[in-house]
Amino acid sequence: MQDRQTCGLRGEDGRRCGGALVDAPAPVCRAHAAVIGDWVAAEYGVTDVLPGACRACGSRLGVRYPSAWVCAACEWPVGDVLDDGLPPPRVDIVYYLRFGDRIKIGTTANPRQRLARLWHDELLAFERGDRLTEHRRHREFAASRLGRSEWFTASRDLEEHVRGLAAGVEDPWARYARWLGEAAALRG
Known part of the structure; x- marks a missing residue:
């Protein structure tokens, strides 16, 4: 024994x-x-602060392996060079913001700039998509739409949709950073 x-x-x-x-x-x-x-x-790997900001998404958090570092947000290999002749990758997203008892459904390719201009209490979720996705959501939740605006009453259906988008996502910005990294990797 x-x-x-x-x-x-x-x-x-x-x-x-x-x-x-x-x-x-x-x-x-x-x-x-x-x-x-x-x-x-x-x-x-070991999660740690990157030696410098990720060139693909700007995150400072990385995962260190014996062979190399990768960005923890977008998984871009640290040290891989983005083609500096190309513009930053574009990722269109649909955003969901709460302000009081209302929810805004909008779209942008530059969420930091766009959300900085909008009064809101809370960023609820991001969904990958462009104006077509945004219009689908506007039609889907038309019963709770406030006039012809992008603002909606926080209905049960809309809140369930937002909860589904946010499920398993602690930070919508980390998800967006991952999408940017994926877009950068796809174009090389």
């Missing part, structure tokens, strides 16, 4: 390690914890 105070893993020779345990969720010693940590870092 294994002593509960010693490492339960086996060495390369097949014998039980028996090293002193570290405070871990499994019975491992310091040496085996280090080996496991190195393996996890190599296999899944």
Whole structure:
């Protein structure tokens, strides 16, 4: 029977390690914890601050692998050069903003600039799409539309739609950054 105070893993020779345990969720010693940590870092990467802003999306958060860094937001490989002769990638999005008990459905290719100009309490979600998608949403939620504006009463159907878009997304801006990185990668 294994002593509960010693490492339960086996060495390369097949014998039980028996090293002193570290405070871990499994019975491992310091040496085996280090080996496991190195393996996890190599296999899944380590999230850290990038050496510089991502050239594709501007994020400062990255994932460090033994071979290279990638942007945590858009997965652009750090060091890969964007073609400086090309304009920044364009990603059209439909945005959903809350102001009081109203929700605005609009579209833009430059959400930071557009949303900075609009009074709103909260950014609810982004949806990838252009004016055609925006018009579909306007028709879909026409029953709660305020006049001919892009503002809608916060109806149950509209709020369910927004919840569906936001499901699993902690930050809509991170999703937008990922879309920018994907667009940059597709054009090379």
